Every structure is written in C-alpha cells, then in structure tokens.
Amino acid sequence: MSARLRQAFARAKGENRAALVAYLTAYDGGRAHSLACLRAVADAGADVIELGMPFSDPTADGPAIQAAMGRALAAGATLARVLELAAELRSVCDVPIVLFGYSNPIVRFGAEAFAAAAAEHGADGVLVVDLPPESSAFVRAPVRAAGLDWIGLVAPTTTPERLGRIVAVTSGFLYAITLRGVTGAALGEGDADAELRAQVDRIRALSDLPIAAGFGVRGPAQARRLAWCDGVVVGSALVEAGVRGPAALAEDVGALREALAR
Numbered sequence: 087m088s089a090r091l092r093q094a095f096a097r098a099k100g101e102n103r104a105a106l107v108a109y110l111t112a113y114d115g116g117r118a119h120s121l122a123c124l125r126a127v128a129d130a131g132a133d134v135i136e137l138g139m140p141f142s143d144p145t146a147d148g149p150a151i152q153a154a155m156g157r158a159l160a161a162g163a164t165l166a167r168v169l170e171l172a173a174e175l176r177s178v179c180d181v182p183i184v185l186f187g188y189s190n191p192i193v194r195f196g197a198e199a200f201a202a203a204a205a206e207h208g209a210d211g212v213l214v215v216d217l218p219p220e221s222s223a224f225v226r227a228p229v230r231a232a233g234l235d236w237i238g239l240v241a242p243t244t245t246p247e248r249l250g251r252i253v254a255v256t257s258g259f260l261y262a263i264t265l266r267g268v269t270g271a272a273l274g275e276g277d278a279d280a281e282l283r284a285q286v287d288r289i290r291a292l293s294d295l296p297i298a299a300g301f302g303v304r305g306p307a308q309a310r311r312l313a314w315c316d317g318v319v320v321g322s323a324l325v326e327a328g329v330r331g332p333a334a335l336a337e338d339v340g341a342l343r344e345a346l347a348r
Contacts (some may be wrong), residue, residue: 087257088234091134091184091211091259094134094182095316098316099316103343104316105346106133106309106343106346107133107135107320108127108135108321108342109136109138109151109319110124110127110137111140111325112139112158112172113140113162114325114328114329116161117162120171122332123332124175125179126332127336128178130343131343132343133181134181134184134298134317135175135182136186136321137172137186137209138154138186138321139165139186139188140187144187145216150321150322150323150325165200166203169203169204169209170207173208176207176208182211183210183211184258188216189214189216189225204229204232205232209234210235210258211235211257212225212235218248218252219251219254230257235257235259236256237256238261240252240285240289242264246288250292253295257295259316262298263299264303279311296316297315297316298315298316300320301319303318304322306341306342307345309342314348318342318346323338324338
C-alpha cells in the first residue's frame with residue numbers, strides 16, 4: 087500500500103471519521119479549470135483524489151461523468167496530458183492520487199509505459215473499471231512493479247469465489263459499490279444498507295485493507311449513512327459542482343467531510 091494512501095486512511099481513522107475520496111474528471115473545463123478544481127478539492131479536505139482519465143465510452147458511469155468526459159475530450163484531454171495534470175497537482179499538494187478509468191486508453195498508451203509514467207508523475211494507485219481480475223494482469227503487473235496500488239472493485243453481485251480473486255490482487259483499498267447501476271444514481275432511503283454491511287463483512291473476513299463505499303452518494307445525507315465505512319467515494323455530485331467552479335466544489339467538499347464524522 088502506498089505510503090500516502092496508508093497515511094490518508096489512518097489519519098481519517100484517527101480523527102474518528104470516514105475518509106473522503108473525491109472523484110473529478112481530468113481536463114473537465116480545460117486544463118486550467120481542472121487544476122483549479124482539483125486544488126480546491128485538496129485544500130477543502132479531500133483525503134484521496136480519484137482523477138478520472140477521459141474515455142469516449144465510459145460504460146460504468148452515468149450522465150454527469152459521461153458529460154464531463156465529453157467536455158474533457160473536447161478540451162483536448164489525452165492520457166499523456168492527464169498524467170501531466172497529475173504531476174502539476176502533485177507539485178502543490180500531498181493528497182493521494184488514484185488514476186481512475188477504462189482500459190482502452192491504457193492499452194493504446196502501452197501498459198508498461200503507462201505504469202512508469204503514472205509513478206513518475208506522482209500517482210499513488212490505479213483503478214480500471216473494465217478490467218476484472220482474470221483480465222487485468224497485463225496492466226496490473228506493471229502498475230504494481232512501478233510501486234503503485236491496484237484498487238479492486240467489489241459489486242453487490244460479486245460472488246464469494248470472485249471476491250476472493252479480487253481481494254488477492256488488490257492493494258491500497260477496496261472500492262465497495264453500493265448499488266446496482268451506474269455512477270450518479272441516487273442512493274435511496276434505506277437502499278443497500280443491510281446488503282452493503284453484509285458485503286463489507288465478507289470483504290473484511292478476507293482483507294484488512296480499507297474499504298471505501300461509492301456510487302450513489304449525492305450529498306452529505308447519503309455520505310453520513312455510509313460513514314461507518316473506512317471511506318466514502320463521491321463523484322457525480324462533485325463533477326456537477328465543478329461546473330459551477332472551484333468555490334462551489336470547496337463548499338461541497340467541506341460539507342461532505344463534516345458529514346463523515348462518526
């Protein structure tokens with residue numbers, strides 16, 4: 087586990103709160119706007135930043151992140167430029183950076199070249215949504231060899247057998263998906279609570295890695311319901327706030343962080 091990720095989750099635990107994992111799509115609104123938003127999120131208290139790598143067909147994502155990726159690509163986003171943006175962010179803050187995205191841009195870039203560049207540009211981990219454990223070794227191996235964490239996803243439908251395979255290749259933290267569907271769908275009152283607790287219990291029986299819950303967290307109310315987890319991931323709501331600007335983002339991050347106190 088990378089030192090920055092380990093310290094981020096340990097610090098949140100020591101402060102008796104869940105860690106806030108904040109997602110933003112790189113280059114949304116252009117390089118300068120994107121960097122300003124990322125800095126605002128870091129300065130407002132996000133514990134981990136998931137930096138979305140734009141892709142034209144983000145099948146696991148809902149309308150907000152799909153639109154953000156479209157805007158980012160229109161603004162000239164490439165994987166090389168996203169890595170440069172990560173380096174710019176790293177030069178001004180020490181918040182852990184997890185590169186979040188899909189396999190196609192990494193395949194085109196070259197898995198070994200991507201892993202080396204990600205480490206060189208200050209990333210701490212990689213999460214690739216469409217690479218299950220059976221198919222991920224060609225990216226996972228160079229990522230781990232470069233000293234980065236490989237973040238695994240666990241869904242409500244994950245079977246015990248598959249859970250074991252996911253846990254076996256995961257480092258950094260495990261991402262527990264809270265609902266069936268795409269990012270941005272609101273977590274309804276009472277939805278997924280018992281199922282998620284059972285899912286987390288199954289994970290904790292196999293791993294002592296931190297567990298961050300995400301998908302469906304639209305604001306402080308949903309975040310508060312999940313504050314018993316080690317971390318809570320917020321994406322679509324922050325992407326939408328970013329359209330309004332860095333000040334709006336900072337306000338939302340502050341409210342979310344406050345809601346994660348136990």
